[in-house]
Amino acid sequence: MRYLPHTSEDIAAMLQVVGADSLDGLFSTIPEDCCALVDMNLPEPLSEWDLNAHMGDLADVMAVSPEYKIFLGAGSYDHFIPEAVRQLLLRSEVFTAYTPYQPEISQGTLQTIYEYQTLVTRLLGMDVANASMYDGASGLAEALLMAIRITKRKKVAVSMAIHPLYRRVVSTYFSPTGFEVIELPYGKNGQTDLSGLGPLDELAAVAVQSPNFFGCIEDLQAVGNAAHTDSKTLFVSCFSEPLAYGLLKNPGSFGADIVCGEGQSLGIPRSFGGPGLGIFTTKQAYVRSMPGRLVGQTVDKDGKRGFVLTLSTREQHIRRERATSNICSNQGLCATAATMYMAFLGGTGIRELAALNRDKAEYLKGKLKQAGCAIPFDSPTFNEFVVQFPGGAETACKRLLDKKIVAGLPLGKYYTELADHALVCVTETCSKADMDALAKEVTS
Amino acid sequence: MRYLPHTSEDIAAMLQVVGADSLDGLFSTIPEDCCALVDMNLPEPLSEWDLNAHMGDLADVMAVSPEYKIFLGAGSYDHFIPEAVRQLLLRSEVFTAYTPYQPEISQGTLQTIYEYQTLVTRLLGMDVANASMYDGASGLAEALLMAIRITKRKKVAVSMAIHPLYRRVVSTYFSPTGFEVIELPYGKNGQTDLSGLGPLDELAAVAVQSPNFFGCIEDLQAVGNAAHTDSKTLFVSCFSEPLAYGLLKNPGSFGADIVCGEGQSLGIPRSFGGPGLGIFTTKQAYVRSMPGRLVGQTVDKDGKRGFVLTLSTREQHIRRERATSNICSNQGLCATAATMYMAFLGGTGIRELAALNRDKAEYLKGKLKQAGCAIPFDSPTFNEFVVQFPGGAETACKRLLDKKIVAGLPLGKYYTELADHALVCVTETCSKADMDALAKEVTS
Amino acid sequence: MKHTIGTTGLIFNEPLLWEKGAPGRTGFSMPKRDVDPAPLDSGLKGEGPDFPDLSELEVVRHFTHLSQWNFGVDSGLYPLGSCTMKYNPKTNERQASLPGFAGSHPLLPPELSQGALKLMFDLQHDLAEITGLPAVTLQPAAGSHGELTGMMVIAAYHRSKGRPRGKVLIPDTAHGTNPASAALCGLKSIPIQSNENGILSPDTVAGLMDEDTAGIMITNPNTLGLFEENIRKIADIVHARGGLVYGDGANMNAIMGIVNVNAAGVDVLHLNLHKTFSTPHGGGGPGSGPICVTRELEPFLPVPRIVQADGQYRLSEDHPQSVGKIHAFYGNFGILVRAYSYIRSMGNELKKVSQLAVLNANYIKERLRDVYHLAYDRPCMHECVFSDALQQENGVATLDVAKRLMEYGFHPPTVYFPLVVHGAIMIEPTETESKESIDAFIDAMRAIAREARENPETLHEAPRITKVRRLDETAAARKPCLKD
Amino acid sequence: MKHTIGTTGLIFNEPLLWEKGAPGRTGFSMPKRDVDPAPLDSGLKGEGPDFPDLSELEVVRHFTHLSQWNFGVDSGLYPLGSCTMKYNPKTNERQASLPGFAGSHPLLPPELSQGALKLMFDLQHDLAEITGLPAVTLQPAAGSHGELTGMMVIAAYHRSKGRPRGKVLIPDTAHGTNPASAALCGLKSIPIQSNENGILSPDTVAGLMDEDTAGIMITNPNTLGLFEENIRKIADIVHARGGLVYGDGANMNAIMGIVNVNAAGVDVLHLNLHKTFSTPHGGGGPGSGPICVTRELEPFLPVPRIVQADGQYRLSEDHPQSVGKIHAFYGNFGILVRAYSYIRSMGNELKKVSQLAVLNANYIKERLRDVYHLAYDRPCMHECVFSDALQQENGVATLDVAKRLMEYGFHPPTVYFPLVVHGAIMIEPTETESKESIDAFIDAMRAIAREARENPETLHEAPRITKVRRLDETAAARKPCLKD
């Protein structure tokens, strides 16, 4: 087997040094009752070529563009990724390296992550970012736990306009703890309705998402004010589409204390939902309560600039049960991809691209209105919006599928009251022609 | 444009240093009568994404396996190429480098080519190999010209069983010269018929191909003896399928003076016929008459082993009109791919793979015989052979095309006397099932 | 040594991204605009992030230069204990980048994603075969995430029995993620000391296990590279008191096809696909940490679960006892594709993998034991653990050995872990290293042991030939500079 | 200088392939055998080649290590005069590796290869647009191969006129391939001296041109980076005597959209797609050297030619006057795909490409003229040529400057060519280099000029920080060791 270099001579020579009579002899310390009695029932090994054929068969039955026109976002976005990102990620010095525990031979990874931390703080208007969390959902859960640690309170208020799957992960993280989640409803305009937000004095955090699950841009000013009426309560702002901040005022400028979310949009393929990128940022004041790894700048023996993992006393390998989180391996390579993507895009590019996403979404919105679809929420949106399809979302989407159009995500499963609505997404990858086709088919 | 870094500020600042008032001003030395008066009529620039779509459209209409079952060789072979070769070739330090004129920062290229030279001489049983020629055809032409230089004679004998396209390139190279090509016919058994080979005393070379165009393994012993009846005449042995020498006695062992051919088989995609790899090897005695670049081993100032381009006094940039060839850029990256491929395969692997190729070809040969096809040539073959299809090759091949089977290369175009014959190729990529299908369809 | 692998050559300095570029440049191909701009309330508009503008070539050179400052498995032997730095097959990357996988949306209707669902379903089956534990979830994004999920399953199990428990037993040799994960589940961790042989004694466990203890988290083979020989007895003790056994399977590379984890009494086990199953570490992640459980615990696994009915695969949410969702979608699918490719390529040769991994580790143990102090002198599994006890007398510490190894061209082992061994040097070669490669490493380690006696200074000064030398970590932590 | 780009870091020694490995290992996945072995006459069987057996990881590390000893365009500024080392766009590699292209067989029936034929047909059109010469062949595999093809066309033209000619005029500034290619066509090359301005004078040409002279080979812009201002007059002289003008278009990067080569009087021109059109050099090749000719010469172009009829493309052999085939198939198609991708990506911005390439070269010329001797003080095109005249007095030669540049992190310029300039330093930055990158190069060149005065030793000793130092080329040539 091409991955196993040992010749029989090698094995014989090494066994002799070890003093074992056979390969099985190496496992003498394993008691009978632990041993596997039968061989593993695994399929015969495939050659590289049969594997290619087999994987090709599996991949070919998946529905992807361009064959399908897919207007599906909901936390996983179709953006163009420069070929240069793909090829640079294959540089094996980075790609086959472990966590940079030995900084002298890991400066490539370390400087990249330092650049990542800097760029995302600039994107979101925050002081510090960690080296990544697993995904947007677990990131939000950890953000709320962090707020609970900081405030020593037991309750958090969470907008129902936050991605429903993120909220489910939050409740999973909360279930073994005594902590409580209070849900904030959304209003007629699709934004979070803060009116129900009573006395905050027991709230550790108020959390919203912007653009929210419905694509609506939240009034972060209002949320910030509401949250901060209690000096201790933290304002947590999350996101699933960071590209929006190429165009929109960032959460930091509204005084958010923790800003976290999913970074898949930034040059990472959707890949059936993972690996993505949990982006996690906060204010300087809270850095020591932050979960996850941090890269910091320092100097070497000769005074040369260099980078290291730092503040690791927060982390599990030092602090063990009192760590700020259990996270160890993170999404480093995805953070690297995002750094490359942001570098290729640049400040000018990200603004232009964000504008293009919104303009295209607005175009389709208009087209669908003309086609007789209702748009229930009138607050401004970025590249996603909710549509009421004539004759119900489920049926409309099913019908459009025959035309190889995935018209959006039917919302009934997540919000019963929105049973005949769908969430539609438009990115720079959707052409005017595709959108016109969708609008046409909807009515036909 | 992402390839052009100049901002307008950059341009202004640089123009000032240069003392030109505008970009057009830089071309003041170009006389009116040379200037382009109208803009180039080129299509609008495509974005990276539109380019992907456009190229996808062009590539998708090409017939390739697995959709088509292709039994076509004839100088371009379908062999499995390890993904590792593809990824290693993208290492940009090698891939974006020029010819290694500065050895201190080109040792990667230089050691690789030295390894290439060594491995191909071992494969073919020769003393020295150059760093590559354009392809098998131009390599053969240069080999014959080299023989003419060495022997100071004006005639070469060339077997008609050498790839017809190679022979056409030879006659193109010969046309502006006074040199003459004498054609040696092939015999009933598909091997070169040497009986017509009269007095050799004016022949610079006798050239055959083995396995020859018909897939037949030539009797190199006999050819060598015939050629060497005149002490001056050179025995030139060429090939289009070097993999054969994983299994067969190599030409060197029969005393060949020059062995050259096409190396595409060794880990290089067919790519519609190019880039391939012109492999060129000879005996030590003739090294100074050899065309092309050579890499040699030496030591650096500190006595460390290193590699350099050497014996360049043979080459055009030094010797100019008296050079052994005009070749400058060669097929370096293809030689690199071949080196990687040979390294992955190894001595054990290449033998096993070569045997598998022949065994599969023999299987199909048997199947086709059973199916009622005639096999005109009875001498042993490697992974190609000539078949007479019932009802004529052209029509049979046409009919099979509808079944998405490319049954082989109809030979009428190249050998009128073989009008109803086709050249069929089988490599390790053809499964038993594919071969059975072909045999079945042939008769139906 | 004449034949040192490590040497120096020309590489390149490279500034930070924003120390390069010029406004107006771009490295991105902007799609052409086929719609009109839509008005946006100026109150919502920001200035746009302060990113540098760079050309494509500038960015390409930037990351090409940075990569050259790194050491990966493709650079050389990477014997980082507990991390299983084996070769990451190139074909796995090809498979993961197939448009059908890389381009697929997680919320497509199941009938449009049968390929991905089948792959996950079959991978679950394979992992069950390899561990002996019948039910599997692929949702956890890393080993630690798997621990968390597993402990949630255990907590949910106890709740379902109507008697939640507050504590969990964790050996002193455990990885830091174990207590941290337990803590996230509100479980107080009770440390257990391993015995003089570096493993757990049943009596110690018996002494600590009680009705308020949810169970035990046990790493097997443990972080000393030793097999926990008493695991079955320990499991019986824990089970007898109504507890469950959590297995940390990070070191599964030692025992595939050799140990049946289920038979050994483990109820929940996490695997690190980015260790045992050859997926790349990417300089920190992404990983994947599936957990395998007994039939009894299956109802508690995260949702959605993949179910198959007459050849069709779908996602089922209908598992009332489930702990819920632990990842927004289905975990790190792209990593699952790689692990699946690896398992398909190996089949039952996975047993050979473990045999050779253990052979390599024991070979190193035997060939270095005379020059480095061997923490526990017993047959080891995938790794062996030495210490700097012999070097201390020359004022040479584990860190010096590690840094000097770089100059010889090797990545250092894991150092100062596990904590039970003072100045630990934890060496895991993996099975993909050839005998020659391991012999070269041994020669280097022996040469360093000699240098420690003959001129310790070279070790204190190391590394000298790397892009940067030893870095001031204290300064970095004292006044953190975490961004520009 | 503090901000030197070049520095040193950890890299790895790597033996020759056969100094590694062990018999029986493999790095290849052998397809499973589904047929029986067939007997083969033992007289035909060899022992099989003596190749080393290596594991996949051993081979991967081998070539990863070797790559780190190399310098490419992605490593830094590569101002190799006459070679146009511009950025090689990553997207071109994607396109060339599309299965439909990379996997296609050249002898498929045309109806199964329409995509490739259309691409070549359109590329021919584009190159005709760019040069002004209407007929194009893509068959030559490199520039030199294009020269050979072009000179064959010229020879065939003269034969067709019933008066073959024996000589060709070639300037002393010409690249060595020019006379070598002419020689292969049986043409004797007659050298022409360029004038005090570094270009050709019509009178000189008039004096040499006669009825036995097939024509002239003229590189424009020439290898001094100067535009041959008299080309039109020279062409008239040559044409008047029945000769033809061959244009070496290796330096086309300076004049795209600016000069109409046809209008300038050129009859045949070769292009280097691996220079002007961004395809990678791969450490020596493959390249591609299409030739563009006038309508009058079209009948002589190589066959097969691509013809289009009602949307269908096919290959036509029916050109009786053709010189024949120059490549077994259609040339280096994979390189054509890359060049085509580049042209499609640029469109008319190709003119901007030339403008910026010329701007960069003139900027360097102006900023270095006070410290290096400028061979010809005139506005330059894509490159500028200096010499070591000023450094000689300190015993510093061009070679020393070149080697020292490596330590500053740059690839050296082309040196000692063209021959008309003693100790030539030929600098071609290309348009893909930013102003900052060029300024850094200028700083390095100026620093070196200073070092040449202040301590020449540093230059003589350079390079010290590369994998190997200056190599003994004389020994290499005296007793050549060309293989193990």
Ligand SMILES: Cc1ncc(COP(=O)(O)O)c(C=O)c1O
């Ligand atoms: C024994 C052990 N357990 C758990 C982990 C955590 O795994 P991950 O980093 O994938 O979260 C590790 C990783 O180093 C480990 O070695």
Ligand SMILES: Cc1ncc(COP(=O)(O)O)c(C=O)c1O
């Ligand atoms: C002016 C000139 N002509 C011709 C050539 C030969 O081109 P190629 O190397 O592609 O054969 C070169 C290449 O360096 C050149 O610079």
